[in-house]
Amino acid sequence: MKNFKVKVNEKLCKACGICIGLCPKEVFGENYLGKAVVNDETKCTGCKICELHCPDYCVEVGETA
DSSP states (O other), X not given: OOOEEEEEOTTTOOOOOXXXXXXXXXXXXXXXXXXXXXXXXXXXXXXXXXXXXXXXXXXXXXXXX
């Protein structure tokens, strides 16, 4: 089973919630400002829906070794 590293650039995030709403595995949550945070990257399947739909390019998904 592959593992993935999920990163959110908090400085670029505008709290739109798209990544939170689209993630089929509920990898994301939100902080007190409503910005996306990674809650459980072990659930990530690497589909990159979050990365592809983020309008501010603040989500990165990469495969770990």
